Every structure is written in C-alpha cells, then in structure tokens.
Amino acid sequence: MIKKAGKFILLTILFSTGLLCKAQDNIIDQIIWVVGDEAILKSDVEKARQMMLSRGDRIEGDPYCLIPEQLAVQKLFLDQAKIDSIDVPAAEISRGVTRQENAVIGNLGSKEKAEEYLQASMSQLREEWREEIRNNYLVSEVKKKLVGKKGSLTPSEVRRYYSQLSQDSLPYIPTTVEVQIITNEPVVPLVEIDKVKERLRDFTNRVNNGESFSTLAIMYSEDGSAQNGGETGFNGRAQWVPEFANMAFSLNDPKKVSNIVETEYGFHIIQMIERRGDLINVRHILLKPKVPEPEFEKAMLRMDSLVKEIKQGKFTFEDATPYSYDKDTRSNNGLMVNRGENSNYGTPRFLKEELPPAVAIAVDKMQVGEVSAPFRMIVPEKGKEVVAIVKLRSRVEGHVANVSDDYQALKEIVEGRKQEEILRKWLQGKIKDTYIRIDDNWKNCDFQYSGWIKDNDGKIH
Structure with missing residues (x-):
C-alpha cells in the first residue's frame, strides 16, 4: 500500500511538470493521462498508432483522441484483473506473439521492412508484443467474467428485437466470401x-x-x-x-x-x-532455413503452369487441391475455414479484413468461379512464405439483415449490443471511482465514454 501511494504521489508531481525523462536514453517524454496510479505517455500513443498501421488496422477518427482513451479503458480492466487475480498461460502469450509477428510481416512484406517501419529489431518488437498480448488476454478474461450469462439471448428475444426495429435501423450484414486455396512451397536447398x-x-x-x-x-x-x-x-x-x-x-x-x-x-x-x-x-x-529468391521464381512458374492447365480444362481446381501443401484445406477441396475470433469462426465465410492480406487483395476484384494468378503470401500462424492460387467459391454481397437468412448474425449483433451495455455501465462506474488526470492539450476530444475530465476535487465535468 505504501508503494502504491508513493507511485501515485510521484505520478502527480510528474504530471504537473508535464515531462518524464527516460534515464536509460535521456529522451524526454510526456505524461498525457494518469489513470489511478498508472501513467499514459505520449510515446505510448505513438507506438500504438504505428502498430495499428503496421497490422493494417482501420483507425476511425482522430488517433490522438481514440488511442489514449483505449489505453485508459485497458488500464481500468487491468486493474480489475489484478483484483480478480487472473493469470495468463505462457503458451497463450507465445502463440499470440507468433500470430502478431506473422500478421505484421504479412502486411508489411518482410521482417526487414517491419523492423524498418517500426524502428525496432524483431526481438525488441516481440518483447513489446508479449506485454500487449498479455494485457489483451487479461482484458478479455475480465470482460467474460463481467458479462457471464447475462449477455446471452433466447430465439424469441432475437425475433422480438428484430420486429421492433424500423426499416432504417435494421443491421447491415457486410459482404462475405468463400475462398478455395492451393499452395506450393519453394524448394529449400x-x-x-x-x-x-x-x-x-x-x-x-x-x-x-x-x-x-x-x-x-x-x-x-x-x-x-x-x-x-x-x-x-x-x-x-x-x-x-x-x-x-x-x-x-x-x-x-x-x-x-x-x-x-x-x-x-x-x-x-x-x-x-x-x-x-x-x-x-x-x-x-x-x-527456419532461408529460401533463395530463384526458388520462389521456380515455384511461381509451377503454379502459373497449373493455372493455365485449369483454365484449359485439363482438370478442375478441385482436382488439384489434394496436391496442395496446405494440409488444413487440401482434403476439403481447398476450402479455407475462418479461425479468427469473430462471428464467422468455424465457417468458410470471411469478411475481407479476416482473410490473409495477400488473399484479400487477390479476391477483391475476382468473379465467382474465377481462379487467380499465382501470388506470394505469408501463411498465418506458421510465418512461412509460400506461393498460392485461389478460387472465389462464393460472394454474398452486403445487405440489410432479415431474420430468416441472417438469424445467427442477428443473434450475435443483439448479444453484442447487450454485452456492450453491460460493460459500458461497469466502465462508467469505474471511471467515476478512479482518479484520472488528463493534460489540458489532450482534453478537446469527443470521447466514447463520459466522466474522464474531472476537476482537482475529483468532480466530473
């Protein structure tokens, strides 16, 4: 308790000066928010912004308003994780770091480009990702505990919700695609x-x-x-x-x-x-053995020949899938299955942003039944670069939801809204009861949650 109080007093003093000197490299940083006894630095916001861009995440609105609030919300959930004594399995962190590394390399093109863009070595980035993944896991577990069974709905509740919506407020179901894939790995000398x-x-x-x-x-x-x-x-x-x-x-x-x-x-x-x-x-x-560029060129030629033979009708795309190097799809006519943590999990349906970046680019302008030209891609999870071709099996264009065709999607939307309301109420109470200070230069934002800005007596403005 003494240590916590000392940290709180130190942060208050540092906040009043507006500056923080990092002793190890003598760089001046700035404390922009204080949440409880935790500080949010200007450099934290910039790192988060760069990371979101490197993954290809879409940033809706002003990042210098959005990101500090997200970090502040995270700190409130992490404080609750300490209270609840939630642990993070080491294996979960390791898998998360691998997924993160593969996503960044896949989006930016190579390890070297990722290091150049993020201005850090891959070992340094992995260390930062470990902390990010650990925190995300803790936040997720706290949310699950807070929502519990209160966020689930019965079929009658979903139908009742749908019947009460006006035509203008019906949910929009975005475009989804189903994709078949064949991969070929370059020969490693x-x-x-x-x-x-x-x-x-x-x-x-x-x-x-x-x-x-x-x-x-x-x-x-x-x-x-x-x-x-x-x-x-x-x-x-x-x-x-x-x-x-x-x-x-x-x-x-x-x-x-x-x-x-x-x-x-x-x-x-x-x-x-x-x-x-x-x-x-x-x-x-x-x-991992290094693959020389000439071997990738040979693999591209092999796949190009395969595409030509498929288009000439010598055999179908499906006939060739058993010879694919992708063991997860080759016994299923090459059909990709969505393994992301989203509403399409376990199905062959993907939103564009849920596909591996190279696959998303390939299918973007394709017609149903069309086979792509060969392209290179990083295999998610494995971090291995392969040559691939894809076939667009189906595309369901975005549409206004209806209860007969989109029941499951509606159920998830309604449950999501109910869960969001539960978490919003909890967060508003947490914000109200937590000491929060925001630098004057960072207050002019349209925040998602109310109550962040308080006077010196702790009263909410």
Missing part, C-alpha cells in the same frame, strides 16, 4: 538446411558445455516464445504438431537437449523443464 542443422548442433554443444538454453533461445530462436527463453508453458500432445510432441514427450532429463526435429515450422531443438502427468513444459529453439 540442402545447403540451407545443413546450415540450420549445423547451428542447432552448435547450440546443443554450447548448452552441454554450460551455456544457458534460455539465453540462446532469446538470442537466436525464430519462434514467438523466444523472449520467454523458448518456454512454451504446460501443454498436452494435442497442442503441438505430432513431430514436436513426440520428441518433447520422449525427453526425461531436464539437463539434456533433444536431437534436431523437423516440423512444418522449421527445425527445433528442445529441452524439458517439467512434466506433470499428461502435460509437459519445454523450451525450444526454432530456426
């Missing part, structure tokens, strides 16, 4: 594979000679778990690809390093940390 294996054997020797596996993972691993020393957290066999799981569960000595194992992600060495029944916690180092 043996010399590149040998280079990776030689590096991994060197790491194994260094660990056996007393070096820390964790330190080597932080420095060299190309997996999202790198900043956690390669640690995955406790997982069962089903959470990993079979090759990795088989090797991990064969380990018994925490001091030993596994043989090199190849998976669809690249090449790994693994070290066991602890086993608990059917769960095991390991750390690993992942290296």
Whole structure:
C-alpha cells in the first residue's frame, strides 16, 4: 500500500511538470493521462498508432483522441484483473506473439521492412508484443467474467428485437466470401538446411558445455516464445504438431537437449523443464532455413503452369487441391475455414479484413468461379512464405439483415449490443471511482465514454 501511494504521489508531481525523462536514453517524454496510479505517455500513443498501421488496422477518427482513451479503458480492466487475480498461460502469450509477428510481416512484406517501419529489431518488437498480448488476454478474461450469462439471448428475444426495429435501423450484414486455396512451397536447398542443422548442433554443444538454453533461445530462436527463453508453458500432445510432441514427450532429463526435429515450422531443438502427468513444459529453439529468391521464381512458374492447365480444362481446381501443401484445406477441396475470433469462426465465410492480406487483395476484384494468378503470401500462424492460387467459391454481397437468412448474425449483433451495455455501465462506474488526470492539450476530444475530465476535487465535468 505504501508503494502504491508513493507511485501515485510521484505520478502527480510528474504530471504537473508535464515531462518524464527516460534515464536509460535521456529522451524526454510526456505524461498525457494518469489513470489511478498508472501513467499514459505520449510515446505510448505513438507506438500504438504505428502498430495499428503496421497490422493494417482501420483507425476511425482522430488517433490522438481514440488511442489514449483505449489505453485508459485497458488500464481500468487491468486493474480489475489484478483484483480478480487472473493469470495468463505462457503458451497463450507465445502463440499470440507468433500470430502478431506473422500478421505484421504479412502486411508489411518482410521482417526487414517491419523492423524498418517500426524502428525496432524483431526481438525488441516481440518483447513489446508479449506485454500487449498479455494485457489483451487479461482484458478479455475480465470482460467474460463481467458479462457471464447475462449477455446471452433466447430465439424469441432475437425475433422480438428484430420486429421492433424500423426499416432504417435494421443491421447491415457486410459482404462475405468463400475462398478455395492451393499452395506450393519453394524448394529449400540442402545447403540451407545443413546450415540450420549445423547451428542447432552448435547450440546443443554450447548448452552441454554450460551455456544457458534460455539465453540462446532469446538470442537466436525464430519462434514467438523466444523472449520467454523458448518456454512454451504446460501443454498436452494435442497442442503441438505430432513431430514436436513426440520428441518433447520422449525427453526425461531436464539437463539434456533433444536431437534436431523437423516440423512444418522449421527445425527445433528442445529441452524439458517439467512434466506433470499428461502435460509437459519445454523450451525450444526454432530456426527456419532461408529460401533463395530463384526458388520462389521456380515455384511461381509451377503454379502459373497449373493455372493455365485449369483454365484449359485439363482438370478442375478441385482436382488439384489434394496436391496442395496446405494440409488444413487440401482434403476439403481447398476450402479455407475462418479461425479468427469473430462471428464467422468455424465457417468458410470471411469478411475481407479476416482473410490473409495477400488473399484479400487477390479476391477483391475476382468473379465467382474465377481462379487467380499465382501470388506470394505469408501463411498465418506458421510465418512461412509460400506461393498460392485461389478460387472465389462464393460472394454474398452486403445487405440489410432479415431474420430468416441472417438469424445467427442477428443473434450475435443483439448479444453484442447487450454485452456492450453491460460493460459500458461497469466502465462508467469505474471511471467515476478512479482518479484520472488528463493534460489540458489532450482534453478537446469527443470521447466514447463520459466522466474522464474531472476537476482537482475529483468532480466530473
């Protein structure tokens, strides 16, 4: 309690001066908001803006009004997460970092372009993403707890809601598409594979000679778990690809390093940390062989020939899908399934922004039944670049919702609104009861929530 009070007094003093000096690099920053005993810096806002742009996120409105409020709302939820003692699984963070890295690289084109645009090394970015992903997980868990079963609706409630809407206020269902895909991976030269294996054997020797596996993972691993020393957290066999799981569960000595194992992600060495029944916690180092540009050109030519033969009627797109390198779609005529955290989860329906960026660009102007030209893309989750072709299976144009065709979408819209109202009421109460100060230069905003601006006595304006 003393520490918290001291932090609060220090923030109040720093806020009154408007400046904060970062001792490690002597850069002057500015405190623009104080929420409880947490500060929001001007640099925090700028970092968030750059990250949103790098992912291709759409920013509605003035980012210098929108983002500080979002950060302030997050801090209120994080404070509740502390009260509720919510923990974040290490494996969840690792998976999130990998997804984030792949999304940014996929949107910006390459690791080098991402580092240049965000002005930080990939290892530094992973560390920042770890904190962001941890916070997002905590906020999500708090929201689930606050909403609980109160946000669910019965079919009769959905129909009643729909019947009470005027024609002008009916929800609009945006355009969705269904896409089939075939991918081809460029050949990785043996010399590149040998280079990776030689590096991994060197790491194994260094660990056996007393070096820390964790330190080597932080420095060299190309997996999202790198900043956690390669640690995955406790997982069962089903959470990993079979090759990795088989090797991990064969380990018994925490001091030993596994043989090199190849998976669809690249090449790994693994070290066991602890086993608990059917769960095991390991750390690993992942290296990915580099693919020379000429191999991508060859893959593009192979896929170009495939497209020509499909268009000539020698065989159909569906006939070729069993030979696709995408194991998740090749047994299903290449049909992509939406795995994003959204209303279309588990279906083949995608909004444009839910597709991998390169796929979204390819299908944007295509007609139903048309096959695209070959293009390069980063595979989500795996971070691997492949050559792909797609076929637009269907497109449902945006339309005003009706209860017979769009019941599930309506149900999710109504439930979402009900849940938003529950969370809004909670947030307004939290804002009212929390000490908040905003720099005068950041007050002239049309905030989503009321009550942010208070006088020195804590009264809301």
